[in-house]
Each structure stands twice: as C-alpha cells, then as structure tokens.
Amino acid sequence: MICFSHTSGRYLQALATIFLVSAVSGCASFKEVKSFASLSSNAASHGALTKDYIGALDRRKQYQPEKFHAGLDAQKVRREAQRASLDLLQQSVTDYMQGLNSLATGDVRPYDRSLKDLSSDLNKATLLTHDEKEAVGALSIILARAVTTVYRLHEIRKLIHDGNQPLQDVISATRKIVMKGMIADLQIESALVGRYYDNFMLAPDNPVEPVAMALAKEARTEALGRVNSRIQSARSYDVVLEKIAQGHQYLYDNRDMVGNKEFDRQLKPYVDGLRGAYRNLLGGSP
Amino acid sequence: MDKLTSDDAFELGNQFRDTAIALGDWRISNLSCLSKAQWDELDEREVMLLNIASSIYTAAVGMVLQDSQAALTRLQSSVESAKLAIKHIATLKQALDLASALVLLAGTVYSGNAAAIPGAIVALEDAAEAIATPGEPSE
Numbered sequence: 001m002i003c004f005s006h007t008s009g010r011y012l013q014a015l016a017t018i019f020l021v022s023a024v025s026g027c028a029s030f031k032e033v034k035s036f037a038s039l040s041s042n043a044a045s046h047g048a049l050t051k052d053y054i055g056a057l058d059r060r061k062q063y064q065p066e067k068f069h070a071g072l073d074a075q076k077v078r079r080e081a082q083r084a085s086l087d088l089l090q091q092s093v094t095d096y097m098q099g100l101n102s103l104a105t106g107d108v109r110p111y112d113r114s115l116k117d118l119s120s121d122l123n124k125a126t127l128l129t130h131d132e133k134e135a136v137g138a139l140s141i142i143l144a145r146a147v148t149t150v151y152r153l154h155e156i157r158k159l160i161h162d163g164n165q166p167l168q169d170v171i172s173a174t175r176k177i178v179m180k181g182m183i184a185d186l187q188i189e190s191a192l193v194g195r196y197y198d199n200f201m202l203a204p205d206n207p208v209e210p211v212a213m214a215l216a217k218e219a220r221t222e223a224l225g226r227v228n229s230r231i232q233s234a235r236s237y238d239v240v241l242e243k244i245a246q247g248h249q250y251l252y253d254n255r256d257m258v259g260n261k262e263f264d265r266q267l268k269p270y271v272d273g274l275r276g277a278y279r280n281l282l283g284g285s286p
Numbered sequence: 287m288d289k290l291t292s293d294d295a296f297e298l299g300n301q302f303r304d305t306a307i308a309l310g311d312w313r314i315s316n317l318s319c320l321s322k323a324q325w326d327e328l329d330e331r332e333v334m335l336l337n338i339a340s341s342i343y344t345a346a347v348g349m350v351l352q353d354s355q356a357a358l359t360r361l362q363s364s365v366e367s368a369k370l371a372i373k374h375i376a377t378l379k380q381a382l383d384l385a386s387a388l389v390l391l392a393g394t395v396y397s398g399n400a401a402a403i404p405g406a407i408v409a410l411e412d413a414a415e416a417i418a419t420p421g422e423p424s425e
Contacts, residue, residue, distance in 0.1 A: 078341075082347060082351060096365050180293075191303070192336055204322045
C-alpha cells in the first residue's frame with residue numbers, strides 16, 4: 001500500500017463528491033410525487049366525455065321534430081372535427097404525468113443488470129483480494145444508483161418548473177370546455193327532454209289517458225335522470241382536473257423541496273384529495 | 287368592435303338557452319290560453335333556440351381549443367424533455383463510467399502504482415461531475 005500524501009487532496013475531494021452524492025440520494029423520497037403523478041395520469045383522460053359530447057346530437061333527434069335533424073347532423077360534423085383536439089388536451093396531461101411518474105419511479109433494474117458486467121472486470125483486476133473486489137463492486141453499485149437518483153431529482157425539478165404553466169393553461173382550457181361548454185350543452189338536452197314529455201302530457205287537444213300519462217311521467221323522470229348523471233359525471237371530472245392543477249401548483253411552489261421526506265408528507269393531502277375525486281368520478285360515471 | 291372571445295360566446299349561448307327555457311315555462315303556465323297551433327309554433331321556436339344555443343357552445347369550444355394551442359405545444363415540449371430524461375436514466379452510461387473509474391482508482395491504489403493514481407482520480411472526478419452536475423447528460 002502506498003502513502004496518499006501526493007494525491008490525498010484530490011483523492012479526498014473525489015471521495016467527498018462521492019459521499020455527497022450518496023448522502024443526497026440516500027435521503028431522496030419520491031413516494032408521494034409518484035402517487036400523485038400515477039393517479040393523475042390515470043384520472044386526466046376521460047374519453048367518455050368527448051364521446052358523449054359528440055353523441056349528444058344523435059340522442060337529441062328522438063326529442064325533436066324531423067325538420068331539425070339535418071341541423072343536428074351538421075353540428076355533429078363540427079363536433080367530430082373537434083374530437084382529435086379534445087382528446088389531445090386530455091392526453092397531453094396524461095403524457096406529462098406519465099413522464100413525471102417514470103422519473104419519480106426511476107426504474108434502476110436494467111441499470112443493475114448492466115452493472116453485473118462490472119463483476120467480470122473486477123475479476124480481471126488480479127491485484128485486488130476477493131474481499132476488496134466484493135467491496136469495490138458493492139460500492140460501485142451503490143454509487144451508480146446514487147448518481148442516478150441525483151440526476152432524477154434534478155430532472156423532476158426541471159420538469160415541474162418548465163411544465164407547470166402550460167399544464168395549468170391546458171387544464172384551465174379543459175375545465176372551461178367541460179363546465180361552460182359540455183355541461184351547459186347537457187342542460188340544453190335536459191330542457192329538450194323535459195319539453196318532449198311535457199308536450200306529450202300537456203299539449204292542447206291531447207286525449208287524457210291516465211295509463212299513458214303515468215308511463216310518460218316515469219319515462220320523463222328516467223330520461224332526465226340519465227342526463228343528470230351525465231352532468232354529474234362531467235362535474236366530477238372537473239373536480240379531478242381541479243385537484244390535479246392544485247397538486248401540481250403545490251409541487252411547483254415547493255419544487256426545491258422535492259425529494260425531501262417532509263415535503264412528501266406535505267404533498268400527501270393533495271394526493272388523498274385527488275384519489276377521493278377520482279373515486280367519485282369512477283363511481284358516478286354513466 | 288372587439289373580437290368575440292370564447293367567454294362571450296359561452297355567455298351568448300347561455301342567453302339563448304335561458305330564453306328558450308323561459309319561453310317553455312311561459313307556454314306551460316299559459317297552456318289554457320293557447321290553441322294547438324300556437325302551442326306547436328312556440329314549441330318549434332324553443333327547439334330552434336335550444337339548437338342555436340348548442341351550436342354556439344360548439345363554436346365556443348372550438349375557440350377554446352384554438353386559444354389553447356400555444357399552451358398545448360409548450361406542455362408537449364415538457365413531455366418530450368421528460369421522455370429524454372427517462373431515456374438517459376435507462377441507459378445511464380455515465381454511471382457505469384463512474385463505477386469503472388472507481389474500480390480503476392481502487393486498482394491503482396492497491397497496486398501501489400503511484401504514477402497511475404492522479405490519472406485515475408481525474409477520471410473519477412470527470413465521471414462524477416458529468417453525472418452530478420446539472421446539464422445535458424451524454425449517452
């Protein structure tokens with residue numbers, strides 16, 4: 001063994017770098033970031049809503065005189081043309097959250113497989129004893145994982161920093177479409193359904209048939225109930241989007257603390273809120 | 287005149303919808319005064335108004351989609367960055383370089399090859415710095 005005197009400064013500096021990297025990564029916790037991103041990626045896309053928005057025009061034909069059907073068909077064509085853009089809005093949030101989830105998950109398994117090659121290199125290092133080879137190999141794997149974690153932490157913070165504003169804008173646009181467009185449009189459907197059955201039951205000169213009236217009343221309640229459950233589902237989706245936006249804003253505001261265990265605890269209520277909203281959406285979907 | 291915004295269009299749609307609903311309520315509360323022909327005529331007007339409101343909502347949704355194009359492009363760019371970062375993690379050659387540099391250093395230290403040690407330390411430092419320093423990772 002030699003004396004370290006000539007090189008001890010640089011050697012210690014290198015070791016300090018290694019231990020610093022290991023220490024930082026040793027504390028990193030992405031558990032709740034991972035949960036938030038995973039839940040968000042599942043909850044952000046609600047394809048049924050777009051399908052329902054386009055399908056509404058066909059549904060409404062039964063409640064309107066035939067002379068209006070051509071207009072409904074023309075409007076359906078306009079909505080069909082919006083389908084790809086509507087899907088893309090939702091899909092972009094899903095893609096973004098999948099990216100965040102993958103970074104937070106950081107699959108190191110393939111990386112460990114690559115490190116197995118190291119053992120053959122170590123075996124060729126004939127100047128090392130068996131124990132020394134074991135120790136160097138173990139340390140190398142720990143170190144390699146540590147730098148990966150530091151890199152992930154940096155990339156997660158960068159992604160949250162760069163992604164927050166466009167994400168908030170995209171979610172805001174989607175919420176506006178859902179609340180002001182789709183739900184308002186479903187309220188029109190509700191008016192059309194009510195009007196259709198009211199005509200049947202109340203129009204002048206209609207014969208009063210008690211059985212037919214009772215059936216019409218029942219059918220009116222059922223049809224309005226179906227529209228109402230569509231409205232509820234759209235509202236639940238809006239709440240999910242609101243929770244995703246709030247959670248990500250919290251991530252952005254505290255991005256320097258990402259990886260910290262205390263931050264993980266603080267993020268948990270946002271994750272729980274999103275989970276509850278998503279369950280509500282799944283439970284209430286028509 | 288200022289350009290119609292999506293909010294203006296949504297509000298306009300609401301006004302058409304609410305007017306149609308108010309007409310319907312009036313029709314029902316006055317049904318005893320209306321003939322069948324008058325009832326039907328009013329009913330058709332209501333349907334027409336409701337369909338117009340629906341068309342306005344469709345147009346307003348189109349406006350929001352158009353307005354959100356810039357944000358969508360920026361978000362997609364962030365997604366691409368994330369994918370790139372993930373790719374780097376999956377193939378993180380630098381980490382292996384670092385591990386190899388460590389093996390080299392350990393080998394030189396234990397072999398007593400003093401001349402090789404500075405080079406091994408530099409290799410280790412370079413590898414550690416390339417990974418730990420924020421910036422463009424190389425594959």
